[in-house]
Amino acid sequence: xxxxxxxxxxxxxxxxxxxxxxxxxxxxxxxxxxxxxxxxxxxxxxxxxxxxxxxxxxxxxxxxxxxxxxxxxxxxxxxxxxxxxxxxxxxxxxxxxxxxxxxxxxxxxxxxxxxxxxxxxxxxxxxxxxxxxxxxxxxxxxxxxxxxxxxxxxxxxxxxxxxxxxxxxxxxxxxxxxxxxxxxxxxxxxxxxxxxxxxxxxxxxxxxxxxxxxxxxxxxxxxxxxxxxxxxxxxxxxxxxxxxxxxxxxxxxxxxxxxxxxxxxxxxxxxxxxxxxxxxxxxxxxxxxxxxxxxxxxxxxxxxxxxxxxxxxxxxxxxxxxxxxxxxxxxxxxxxxxxxxxxxxxxxxxxxxxxxxxxxxxxxxxxxxxxxxxxxxxxxxxxxxxxxxxxxxxxxxxxxxxxxxxxxxxxxxxxxxxxxxxxxxxxxxxxxxxxxxxxxxxxxxxxxxxxxxxxxxxxxxxxxxxxxxxxxxxxxxxxxxxxxxxxxxxxxxxxxxxxxxxxxxxxxxx
Numbered sequence: 001x002x003x004x005x006x007x008x009x010x011x012x013x014x015x016x017x018x019x020x021x022x023x024x025x026x027x028x029x030x031x032x033x034x035x036x037x038x039x040x041x042x043x044x045x046x047x048x049x050x051x052x053x054x055x056x057x058x059x060x061x062x063x064x065x066x067x068x069x070x071x072x073x074x075x076x077x078x079x080x081x082x083x084x085x086x087x088x089x090x091x092x093x094x095x096x097x098x099x100x101x102x103x104x105x106x107x108x109x110x111x112x113x114x115x116x117x118x119x120x121x122x123x124x125x126x127x128x129x130x131x132x133x134x135x136x137x138x139x140x141x142x143x144x145x146x147x148x149x150x151x152x153x154x155x156x157x158x159x160x161x162x163x164x165x166x167x168x169x170x171x172x173x174x175x176x177x178x179x180x181x182x183x184x185x186x187x188x189x190x191x192x193x194x195x196x197x198x199x200x201x202x203x204x205x206x207x208x209x210x211x212x213x214x215x216x217x218x219x220x221x222x223x224x225x226x227x228x229x230x231x232x233x234x235x236x237x238x239x240x241x242x243x244x245x246x247x248x249x250x251x252x253x254x255x256x257x258x259x260x261x262x263x264x265x266x267x268x269x270x271x272x273x274x275x276x277x278x279x280x281x282x283x284x285x286x287x288x289x290x291x292x293x294x295x296x297x298x299x300x301x302x303x304x305x306x307x308x309x310x311x312x313x314x315x316x317x318x319x320x321x322x323x324x325x326x327x328x329x330x331x332x333x334x335x336x337x338x339x340x341x342x343x344x345x346x347x348x349x350x351x352x353x354x355x356x357x358x359x360x361x362x363x364x365x366x367x368x369x370x371x372x373x374x375x376x377x378x379x380x381x382x383x384x385x386x387x388x389x390x391x392x393x394x395x396x397x398x399x400x401x402x403x404x405x406x407x408x409x410x411x412x413x414x415x416x417x418x419x420x421x422x423x424x425x426x427x428x429x430x431x432x433x434x435x436x437x438x439x440x441x442x443x444x445x446x447x448x449x450x451x452x453x454x455x456x457x458x459x460x461x462x463x464x465x466x467x468x469x470x471x472x473x474x475x476x477x478x479x480x481x482x483x484x485x486x487x488x489x490x491x492x493x494x495x496x497x498x499x500x501x502x503x504x505x506x507x508x509x510x
Contacts, residue, residue, distance in 0.1 A: 001122065002030045004048040006039035006065065007081060008057045016052060016081070016106060023112050036060025043069050043076070047257075050077045050118055074259065077118050081106065142218055143207040146265045160205065161258055164220040169254065171228060172261060174268040175215040176249040176275075176379040184245075188215065191243055195236050199223075212377075214272070216265060225254050233283045247382050249275035251284035273337035275380045297335035297343050300326065301470045301510055304347060305463045308354050312449075312459060313414060316396045323392045327385055344375050344384050348391055355395050362394050409434060410448040413441065414456075421460050422484045427453045461485070462498045469503055470510045476503045 003020060007013040013032055020027045031042035037059040043051065051069075053062040060068075066078060080101045100114050141156045164170065175192075177185060185208050196204055196219075205218040221228060232250055240248050251271035253264045271284045282288065303326050310319040326347060330340055348371065356363040366372075375387050413430050431438040445453045461483040468479045480491035495503050 001026070001050060001119065002028050002046060002048040004031045004033070004039065004042055004046060004051045004076075005029060006033045006036065006042075006051065006053040006057070006062065008034050008054060010034070012054075012081070012104060012106075016111075019106065019108055019111050020115070022108070023115055027115075034058075036062060036065035039065050040068050043074060044257075047074060048076050049122060050079065052079050052081055054081045077121065079114055079118070139205070139207045142205040142216065143209060145261050146207065146209070146216055148262050157258060160218070164258070165222075168220050168222045169224065169228070170258065171219045171221070171225075171252055171254055172264045172268060173217045173219060173232065173250065173252045174265070174272055175217070176251075176272045177213045177215055177245075178247050178380065178383065185215065187243065188240065188245060188248075191239055192217065192236070195239060199231060199235075212269070213379075214269070216268070218261065228252075229283055229285070233281075237281070237283070247280060247380050249280055249284070249379050253285065272379050273341075276337040276340055276378065276384060277334055277381070280380055280382075292334050295333040295335055297330075297333075297339035299343055299346060299510065300329050302467060303329065304350055305467055307347075308350060308463060309460075311351065311354050311395055312456070319392060319396060323388060327388060330384070331381075340384070341376060341378060344388065345372055348372055348375060348388065351391055351395065362397070366391060366394060409436065409441065410445055413445060413453070414449075417457055417460055421457065421464060422482055425457060425484065458494055459498060462495055465491070465495060465503070466499070466506065466510075469507050479503070 005013055005016055007016065013034070017029050017032065020029060030046040030048055031039075033039035033042050035058045036053075039051075039053065039062075040060065042048075043065075051066070053065065055062040062080065069076070081104060082101050100117070102110055102114060141159060145156050145160075175188070177188065189206065189208070192206065192215075199221075201219060201221045201223075204220065206215060208215050219228075223231070229252065232252065237248070237250060249272055251268050251274070253268055253271075255261065255264055267286075271286070271289070274284045274289060275282070278284065278288075303322060307319060307322040307326065309315075310322055330343070352363055352366055352372075369390075371387050371391060375384060378384050378387070412434060416430050416433075417425060427442060428438045431441040434441070442453055445456070449456055465479050465483045468474055468482060469476075474482075476492065477488040480486075480488040483491070485491035485494070492503055495501075495506070499506060501509075
């Protein structure tokens with residue numbers, strides 16, 4: 001049993017150490033401290049099973065020290081050494097898990113009784129941990145610790161702590177598997193086990209957390225961080241790629257102490273998104289990210305307007321081309337992964353919203369397939385790219401459903417609108433220019449485009465207005481005039497109908 005003594009009176013401190021040696025020479029006093037600050041340092045260093053502490057001490061009192069030790073993730077047994085017969089600190093002590101109070105001066109018999117009780121509790125705790133270890137697998141133990149669930153976390157930590165070599169390094173590695181690899185997770189685990197065996201790493205835990213497609217691995221090895229990093233990058237990653245798992249992302253954290261597992265796993269989940277920006281050939285770790293020059297990923301409103309116009313005009317070639325430019329834009333700089341995901345989500349949402357008016361079935365299909373949800377949980381760029389292309393392919397499919405603009409008359413009308421939208425464009429004016437009746441043009445336009453002439457004109461004008469409102473210091477009435485509206489109030493009304501927000505709100509966002 002490792003014991004830490006924290007007592008500001010030197011005679012009491014040394015006397016307690018001597019008494020413990022007389023009771024059982026197997027007790028190891030791993031540290032002695034004269035104040036709470038020193039006690040906290042020694043507790044972090046030695047991780048004792050039992051702490052004896054006084055309450056009133058300089059710098060940091062005993063209870064404050066215990067609070068900080070608890071915050072650090074340690075749960076040692078505690079015996080308070082007190083000269084206060086009324087135990088005025090007892091209530092707070094109970095909250096800190098204090099086992100017992102011993103009144104000074106401490107007698108041999110009182111100390112022996114207390115130590116026997118602590119020994120029984122420690123023995124029971126170890127026995128319980130072993131029973132748990134026999135009853136459930138290492139995978140389940142690690143998963144429950146990582147997800148902070150279950151009632152046996154203390155025993156689980158103890159089980160792992162007894163298993164690992166304390167003089168070697170502890171790494172928590174996280175593999176992001178992608179949904180399409182779920183069914184082959186056993187193959188991946190087999191490859192990892194072979195890898196560990198080949199490099200003589202015999203103490204490791206892994207767990208497949210299906211809810212988030214993660215395969216976290218706890219590794220205990222003598223290899224230093226840089227050496228182990230190279231092994232992951234040039235050996236494990238190569239093996240997995242060779243086995244057909246080309247889109248796996250790997251991140252790693254070096255643990256200073258076992259109690260950091262839960263917090264470190266949360267950090268790894270954030271790190272696991274950086275392959276969206278850095279690609280899958282890098283092993284992601286904190287220091288790598290800290291050295292990056294990261295840019296803000298602003299929303300490409302011009303690209304959005306182009307892609308929406310291509311959809312409205314049913315221009316498949318243009319649509320595919322603009323989407324490629326959007327994908328290239330995402331790779332232009334190093335952005336925060338969350339910003340890239342937000343930009344992609346907004347882009348897809350705009351496409352689906354516009355496409356809904358042309359093909360509601362396609363919109364419902366995309367919604368049912370959870371394309372937007374898939375984007376939000378993506379951890380690799382290939383995932384984002386696949387979802388973007390899926391949507392564009394689905395939009396393009398409507399060309400085969402009889403909605404392509406075949407009429408030369410309608411194409412001429414569309415070209416005229418695109419060129420003269422800022423003027424007083426009217427159905428009658430265009431019809432007269434082509435020597436046809438307005439009624440005929442209206443019917444033909446609605447049949448080919450799927451919406452009325454006036455609705456189409458509104459959308460073109462508002463799309464142009466969105467471009468003018470973005471990053472430019474123009475007055476709203478100036479924008480209204482530039483896109484063909486003499487009445488700025490009416491312009492604001494139409495703008496809100498089509499975008500869901502007023503021009504002022506739009507300017508604030510973009």
